[in-house]
Amino acid sequence: MAIICSICGKKQSGFASDYPLSSTHLQERICTDCENRKQKCIVSSRSDFEKYKVCKEEFLSFVSENVSSSVRSGIHQIVSECDSHFQEHENAVELKNQISNYMMTSGFNFEGWRITKYIKVISAETVLGTGFASEFSASVANLLGTETDKFAKKFEQAKDSSLNKLISKAVDLGANALIGVDFDYPLIYNNIIAVIASATAVVVEKAEE
Numbered sequence: 175m176a177i178i179c180s181i182c183g184k185k186q187s188g189f190a191s192d193y194p195l196s197s198t199h200l201q202e203r204i205c206t207d208c209e210n211r212k213q214k215c216i217v218s219s220r221s222d223f224e225k226y227k228v229c230k231e232e233f234l235s236f237v238s239e240n241v242s243s244s245v246r247s248g249i250h251q252i253v254s255e256c257d258s259h260f261q262e263h264e265n266a267v268e269l270k271n272q273i274s275n276y277m278m279t280s281g282f283n284f285e286g287w288r289i290t291k292y293i294k295v296i297s298a299e300t301v302l303g304t305g306f307a308s309e310f311s312a313s314v315a316n317l318l319g320t321e322t323d324k325f326a327k328k329f330e331q332a333k334d335s336s337l338n339k340l341i342s343k344a345v346d347l348g349a350n351a352l353i354g355v356d357f358d359y360p361l362i363y364n365n366i367i368a369v370i371a372s373a374t375a376v377v378v379e380k381a382e383e
């Protein structure tokens with residue numbers, strides 16, 4: 175029985191494999207080419223960010239004009255999920271940039287700069303959700319790559335988020351630098367870990383030679 179791809183409309187021979195559009199649209203079948211383009215779109219949105227825009231465009235360029243509204247909503251669902259993964263990555267990158275452009279140190283001075291004003295000690299926290307600690311200890315116990323990586327990444331993001339809040343506070347106080355930057359990881363209740371960043375907000379100016 176010939177199958178018509180519900181994305182591109184191409185007629186498939188009875189021997190060709192076909193795939194469901196998505197887990198919520200199992201009845202709508204798509205051809206191997208569309209499936210490959212869809213997979214590339216999904217994978218790039220999660221791990222190969224450089225290619226995501228191109229993969230998404232390519233995937234969408236094969237959507238025939240007369241697809242049914244159900245197929246259209248299925249495609250929309252796939253793409254918006256990809257977009258949100260991609261956006262998460264973009265936000266993390268932006269956070270990193272903001273952080274890396276601000277003057278801060280775990281020490282108490284900057285070479286070539288003079289501290290002209292100590293404003294105050296500030297801190298900012300990010301809470302890692304319920305279940306994190308128990309999942310984390312479980313994954314430490316069996317120390318197998320991907321899970322541990324995932325937690326390390328989550329931790330790293332929480333650190334960045336705390337630092338970013340710290341920087342916002344410093345900027346609000348009129349500081350242009352942070353000294354004595356330090357992190358603390360208190361365990362709140364059983365399963366909730368917080369990442370607290372603290373530092374002294376200061377004003378620095380370039381020292382004269």
Ligand SMILES: [Zn+2]
Nearest residue numbers: 179182205208
């Ligand atoms: Zn197709």
